[in-house]
Structures are given as structure tokens and as C-alpha cells.
Amino acid sequence: MKSISLAFASVCSLLAAASVLAVPSGSPKQAIVSAVNEANLTVLAGNTRPEANGADDQGAVEGSTPMQHMLLQLKRTPEREAALTQLIDDLHNPQSESFHQWLTPQQFAAHYGVASEDSATVARWLQSHGLTVNGMTPSGMLIDFSGTAAQVTQAFRTEIHHYLVDGVSHIANAGDPKIPTALAPVVAGVVSLHDFRPKGQLVPRPRPVYTYTTTNGTFHALVAGDIATIYNLKPLFDAGYTGKGQTIMVVEDTYLYTTSDWAVFRDTFGLSRYSAGSLTQVSPSGGISCTNPGFQGKKKDPGYGDDGEAAIDVEWASAAAPNASIVLAACEDTTTTFGGLIALVNALGGSNGPLPSVVSISYGEAEAVNGESANLTYYLAYQQAAAEGVSVFVSSGDEDAMSADNGNVAKHGIGVSGLTSTPYNVSVGGLDFGYTALGVDPSIYWSATNSPAFGSALSYIQEIPWNGSCASALLSAYYGGTTPAVFCNSSEVTTSTNPLNYFLNAFGGSGGPSGCALGSPAIAGVVSGSCVGYLKPQWQSGLFGNPNDGVRDIPDVSLFASNGIFDAYYVVCWSNPDPNIGGGFGCTGAPSTWAGFGGTSVSSPILAGIQALVDQKTKSRWGNPNTVYYALAKAEYGRKGSAACNSTTVAKTGNNCIFYDVTQGDNVGACQKFQGTAYDCFRGKGDKYGISSTSDSSSDPAYITNVGWDFPSGIGSVNAYNLVMEWPGG
Numbered sequence: 001m002k003s004i005s006l007a008f009a010s011v012c013s014l015l016a017a018a019s020v021l022a023v024p025s026g027s028p029k030q031a032i033v034s035a036v037n038e039a040n041l042t043v044l045a046g047n048t049r050p051e052a053n054g055a056d057d058q059g060a061v062e063g064s065t066p067m068q069h070m071l072l073q074l075k076r077t078p079e080r081e082a083a084l085t086q087l088i089d090d091l092h093n094p095q096s097e098s099f100h101q102w103l104t105p106q107q108f109a110a111h112y113g114v115a116s117e118d119s120a121t122v123a124r125w126l127q128s129h130g131l132t133v134n135g136m137t138p139s140g141m142l143i144d145f146s147g148t149a150a151q152v153t154q155a156f157r158t159e160i161h162h163y164l165v166d167g168v169s170h171i172a173n174a175g176d177p178k179i180p181t182a183l184a185p186v187v188a189g190v191v192s193l194h195d196f197r198p199k200g201q202l203v204p205r206p207r208p209v210y211t212y213t214t215t216n217g218t219f220h221a222l223v224a225g226d227i228a229t230i231y232n233l234k235p236l237f238d239a240g241y242t243g244k245g246q247t248i249m250v251v252e253d254t255y256l257y258t259t260s261d262w263a264v265f266r267d268t269f270g271l272s273r274y275s276a277g278s279l280t281q282v283s284p285s286g287g288i289s290c291t292n293p294g295f296q297g298k299k300k301d302p303g304y305g306d307d308g309e310a311a312i313d314v315e316w317a318s319a320a321a322p323n324a325s326i327v328l329a330a331c332e333d334t335t336t337t338f339g340g341l342i343a344l345v346n347a348l349g350g351s352n353g354p355l356p357s358v359v360s361i362s363y364g365e366a367e368a369v370n371g372e373s374a375n376l377t378y379y380l381a382y383q384q385a386a387a388e389g390v391s392v393f394v395s396s397g398d399e400d401a402m403s404a405d406n407g408n409v410a411k412h413g414i415g416v417s418g419l420t421s422t423p424y425n426v427s428v429g430g431l432d433f434g435y436t437a438l439g440v441d442p443s444i445y446w447s448a449t450n451s452p453a454f455g456s457a458l459s460y461i462q463e464i465p466w467n468g469s470c471a472s473a474l475l476s477a478y479y480g481g482t483t484p485a486v487f488c489n490s491s492e493v494t495t496s497t498n499p500l501n502y503f504l505n506a507f508g509g510s511g512g513p514s515g516c517a518l519g520s521p522a523i524a525g526v527v528s529g530s531c532v533g534y535l536k537p538q539w540q541s542g543l544f545g546n547p548n549d550g551v552r553d554i555p556d557v558s559l560f561a562s563n564g565i566f567d568a569y570y571v572v573c574w575s576n577p578d579p580n581i582g583g584g585f586g587c588t589g590a591p592s593t594w595a596g597f598g599g600t601s602v603s604s605p606i607l608a609g610i611q612a613l614v615d616q617k618t619k620s621r622w623g624n625p626n627t628v629y630y631a632l633a634k635a636e637y638g639r640k641g642s643a644a645c646n647s648t649t650v651a652k653t654g655n656n657c658i659f660y661d662v663t664q665g666d667n668v669g670a671c672q673k674f675q676g677t678a679y680d681c682f683r684g685k686g687d688k689y690g691i692s693s694t695s696d697s698s699s700d701p702a703y704i705t706n707v708g709w710d711f712p713s714g715i716g717s718v719n720a721y722n723l724v725m726e727w728p729g730g
Helices: 004-015 078-091 105-111 116-128 149-156 224-230 234-238 260-268 306-320 339-348 372-387 473-480 484-488 499-504 600-618 626-637 720-726
Strands: 041-043 057-060 066-074 132-136 142-148 160-165 168-173 178-180 187-190 247-252 278-282 299-301 325-330 358-361 391-395 426-433 463-465 557-560 569-572 595-598 690-692
Touching: 066 116, 066 149, 066 372, 078 372, 116 132, 116 142, 142 149, 149 160, 149 168, 187 372, 224 234, 224 306, 234 720, 247 306, 247 339, 247 600, 260 306, 306 325, 306 569, 306 595, 306 600, 325 339, 339 358, 339 372, 358 600, 372 391, 391 600, 426 600, 473 484, 473 499, 484 499, 484 690, 557 600, 595 600, 600 720
Parallel strands: 247 325, 247 358, 278 325, 358 391, 391 426, 426 557
Antiparallel strands: 041 178, 057 160, 066 142, 066 187, 132 142, 160 168, 426 463, 569 595
């Protein structure tokens, strides 16, 4: 293994660039220079939901309908934005005098917000339309306001309508909002004027339990000890690197059904011996109103409630960093705003005590669906986190390469989540174990008996992308004995009563290029029109395998995330008894009888936990750790990839790899026409279903793995011990 000093020198050389010390100075300058004229308007394009269409429209809501705690997103002047970008670069550059001189929330608010005169002008304009200003963030970048639907229509020139979508009633703006042009230099947009929410990135183990079988007839329920073995966490724990002194914040919109689930999880899997580990649930106060959500057990997505997501996050973050303080930060959803966003923004504002060192977010929404304003809000929040030294990990998604269709047969083409595609967060992808699909004896990797804490993994296990779609080459060959195109159109898959119909959905670890972070799609939900992606960050450029596409690509790093499609899945103590939201599992007896999940909502808190071990080892916070991940990956992969660290052939124990290069499999999903057109979907003649493709007219699957970086797995997965020990500054 390389010495730490050599690794540090390598990282420094890869990160180094001419740097000018960027010291915060001065206050933001006033940008609104003209009087507000209601006759001169600017359209805030790209902020109408795809569901707001004539087919689903049920008419305008009553004007008196309350719309509570909407958020208006403001923006910095171009000069302030350029200064902040340079400062963040310097904060992450080991050769800069500003390296790791993280801003306090107070410094950030003072130097990188908007002029107080501008925020006051915008607030007065809202009030002039009868809207109530409830507060704003210390930087003045977000304004919390409330009113009625009639007042919103008057102020933003768009009606609020009822929409019936898949049998569920929603409200949303019928068109893009408008504002007086005088405010355009400061107002970026309304975060949302609808009640659609980001979706938890979790996929339940199929119920009833397994209506299909694999040839080995055995299923492995992953527990904490298995992940500690597979990703080599045990020697870190033995050396005292357990997350002690670190805080991992998971962002939610509900509290747990019961905190005892977390305690039972730790007791059952041998984690309670790490006595410093703790769990608290908080509702962060700040400039944006945050209501304690308590337990919110209502059904939000088919088959589960958000409290299941919360249970996954707190338990598996604790599994990776058992002595860390786990903070579940949650605010209640408002009429139009996701409570998790409010919790994150307030937590970064600094009024709730010390900042967390690491944040994990397990929710997502496609860029082209989320809209430009909402995409920008997450971008700006993560940007603030990076400036304050907080590392943000976000699930890449569970919809293969097509996030706009929520795991259903894809109709809207290739697209990634706007919550994970920013250059200021680590996008965490999803993998599966490859032995079943590749015909390898599982006994190589699993003991025939469990340890007292129910662990049975023997070593690192070869990995493939997690992909449960019939369009997966590995899955179609295994279950159908044929090609994806033939399998997806076979009677086994297309017959709704057949167990294999489950594979028609496009679910698996998401990955692809940023395509609609900014701009407005010409076709709702489809990357089109004026859509553009985030520019490729400097630290992502030049890694072997990463395409020269000019845009931010996801994921960055991936970990196991399967829901059992080939064998293994994650065990979760989620004792909510309500079967209407996917509950009904107790946390008694063998863990194989507990709730089972997959999804990148599990891989994200685990990687966040590993980052907490890095922070403990180096005695430092790292802001956006992608700058180091990619530098280490460039050193390992070089110009040709790393044959020694190929996931399929690597020595399963005792290897020197930091990353495992996943080179078999894909995240191709099933797709079909939408309104007469096939977007990013290649269909054979006479086929109803096709495969996601970068071409509409030829089979160019989106996307397959390759040596080095790739869309299904990013850099690959990690050997946690080697990652922590080789991290610069350790």
C-alpha cells in the first residue's frame, strides 16, 4: 500500500491549480435599480410540472384556498457568485492559503447573500399583493411567504388548479409564474407552487416475499456486520475509527415511527457496544418556518411511507459509523415545500448549534420535472454546505438512466435527479452482487452459518450495477435466457399476472449526464427545449472512462443497493404495523423476517458514514469530498484503468485498492413511446417495449459499464479501510 504522504502528494498534484486567496470582504451590492412596474413582466420559465396538463386538469382551486409557506428563491449578483465559486475552489485546494478555512454560517450570510435592500424590496412587493412574509434566511437568499391561491395568482400571473394524477388529487400552477422585470436581477424563481414532493429513493423487497426464485434458492439478508466485512470497515473499527465525535445529519420530512427501532437494530447487530453512538430527532429553526412533523405515517409513494425512509437512513448511517451522533432533521411538509429542504436550509444557517460534518439525503426528482427554480435551490444549499465544510451525500436514484418516470416503464427519456446532479454533492449510486447473474458459487462469499450478530459475509463480493429491468443484459439472460429486447416483449414479462412482469419496470441504480438543471423543456418532463446541464466540474474531468461531454455526470461512488433481485437485500428494523404503507413487519426473531429494502437511499447514508470515519481520522471536515475521491481515483486508474482492482477479479481480501472498478452490467431500462414519440428509446420493429438508448434509431444502450468511470457505477465501490487510510492529511 502507498504511504499516506505519497497519496497526499499525488492528490495535491492532481488538485493543484493557480490559486488566488479569496478572502470574504464587503457586503453584497444592491442589484434592483429600477422601480417595480407591474406592466413590465418576466417569465420564470421551466417551472410548470409535467402533470399540469389538460388531461389531468380538474379546474381552478377556490381563490380562498390557503397556500402556506412557499419559498421565493433569490440569487446573487454575477460578481458575488464568481467570488464564491473561487473561494470554494480555494477551500478545497491544498495549495491555497484558504485550504479548509471554512466559512461560518454568519460569514456566509454576510458576504455571499443578497443586499438587504434587495430582499426588503422583494418582501414589500410580496406584501403589496396581500401575501404574508414569514421570514427569510440570514443570507436573504430564500423568503418564506404565505397567502391564498387568489393572491398567488394575482402576484405571479398563474392560476392554481386541481390535477388528478394516477387517482391522487394535487394542486399546481397551470403555467410558468411571472414577476416584474425590475425584480429579475434578484429573483430566481418560486421554489414550487405545487404539492408534488421529491420521492424517497428506496425500493421494498418484493411482497409477497419472492414470487420468483434463483437457482441457488438462497437469499441473503444483509446486516451491519456484512457491510463491515464486504467494504472492509472492520479494521477501521478495530483501530478506533468509528465516527466518534462526528455528526451525521439525515434529512427527512417525518420523525420515526419509534426511535426504539434504531436501538433494536443496533442491539441485534452488535452495534450497541459503541456507546458514544446516539440518535436525536430535531426540527431545525431558522429563517424559514419549520414545524415539528412528528410521525407522518401517511402513504406518499406506492407501497411505503416516508418513515420507512427515515428508518433506513438512521440505521444504516449508524451501521457504517456506529459511534457517530445521528441527527434526524425533519420539518413538516408545507402546502408547496418539501419539509426536508426546509430542515437542510435552516441547519446550514447556523442557528441550531454546531454544523453537522456530514449530511445524507435520500430523496430525488428528475431535473426536467423538478424545474429550474427548485433545482437551483438545492444547488445553492449544497454550495453553502461546501463553503461551510459540510459534506453532502445524495442518492443517485432508483430509476436506471431515466429518473422522470419513477421506476415505471420509461416514456420521458434519459434524465437524472436534480437533487443529486449538482457539482457540490457526492452522488451515491447503487450496485448488486454479481455471483448469481454470472453463475458463480455463492458459498465463496457467504458462510453457511451466522455470527451471533447475524453476519455471514466472508469477504468483498464482486459487484455489478443494480438493475431490475428486463432491459438489463445480465437479468434478461439469467431469467429469460435471451436478449433484453426479446425478454421485455415476451409474454412472461408483458402479462400482468405473471411474476416476471415485475421486471418491466425500469428500476435500478440511476446514472447519466446532467441535462436539464437549467432551462425549460419543450416537452414536459423530457430533456428538450432550452434545457442545459450543469457544467462538468474540474475535478471530474480527466478521469479515465468519464466522457468528454462537458456536463456533470453521476453517480460519483456506488455501493450495494439491491432489493434482492438476484439474491441479497438490506434488513431494516421498521416496526410500523400499517400494511397500507408497506409496514406490518416486526423487529423480532431472525432478521430475515424483518422489513427488507434496497435503493440508493441505503447506499447514501452508508457512504456518508464512511466519510464520518474519514473526518475522524483526519480531524477535519472536508466540504465537497469529490475533490479527493476523483483525485484518488485518477491516481488508481491512471490512463488505462486498474486491472488489479477490477471488481470481478480483484483479490477479495488483503488488496490495496481504494476503489473497485465495476466492469460488467448496465443500467439500461425498459421504455416505450410517449405521445407518439420514443424518447431515448430504441424499439425493434413490431416491439411495444424498447431499451433506453442514446439513439432513437439504433441500439446504443444507455448505459453499460466499462473500465474506469462509467454511468452505471461512477468510480465504483470502495474499500473503506484503504480509502480512510490513504485519504490525504491522515
